[in-house]
Amino acid sequence: MNSWLENMLGQYEPGTIPLEIFTLLLVLGLLIFLWDFFDRKYNNLADESDSLLTLEVLSLKDNDKFPTRSFRSKKLLLKGTPDALVKEGKFTIPVDLVPMSSKVQDRHVVKILTYLRLIEEETNTRPPHGILLMGKKRRVVKVKNTEEKQRWLETLIDEMHSIDEGIPAVPRPTEKKCKFCDVSNICEHRHRS
Numbered sequence: 001m002n003s004w005l006e007n008m009l010g011q012y013e014p015g016t017i018p019l020e021i022f023t024l025l026l027v028l029g030l031l032i033f034l035w036d037f038f039d040r041k042y043n044n045l046a047d048e049s050d051s052l053l054t055l056e057v058l059s060l061k062d063n064d065k066f067p068t069r070s071f072r073s074k075k076l077l078l079k080g081t082p083d084a085l086v087k088e089g090k091f092t093i094p095v096d097l098v099p100m101s102s103k104v105q106d107r108h109v110v111k112i113l114t115y116l117r118l119i120e121e122e123t124n125t126r127p128p129h130g131i132l133l134m135g136k137k138r139r140v141v142k143v144k145n146t147e148e149k150q151r152w153l154e155t156l157i158d159e160m161h162s163i164d165e166g167i168p169a170v171p172r173p174t175e176k177k178c179k180f181c182d183v184s185n186i187c188e189h190r191h192r193s
């Protein structure tokens, strides 16, 4: 028996109310607690999604009402077009839709960090975060725009530019990626267990 229930039953005094009724009341109390817990959790998520709806939309990709906006950096030799831009106070916040995955991967974070960097260069204001809408349920994930993350992005951009200049790319095969890769049968770098 659940130790919490055992503990509560230990406080039961025979002769007050029948044990069956006491147990039933305990179970009902537990059910109400769990219902309240999950209801609050759901409402918190809903609040977060709803709060997005109250933000001023600045741009939506492929939408006539809110024209698509792209950012370009001559310094970084990069260009990016966020799925959407919203206004939070004085900040322009990029939003990226990731409909096919509910789990945040490095590549999703790198993409939103790149938008944050491009927006900062163009607006001279660093947005504090970007937003990922994950999976079919569009779970809201805020990616903080920290110095550390921007330094990580810089190393990746430097690596990308080196490859562009002719330095061979360093393959990083993983079992999972190579398993589903179309060219794994001819790739000399494929993961071997």
Ligand code: SF4
Pocket (backbone or CB within 6 Å): 171, 172, 173, 174, 177, 178, 181, 182, 183, 184, 185, 187, 188, 189, 190, 191
């Ligand atoms: S098989 Fe080769 S190309 Fe495909 S993911 Fe693995 S290392 Fe990359």
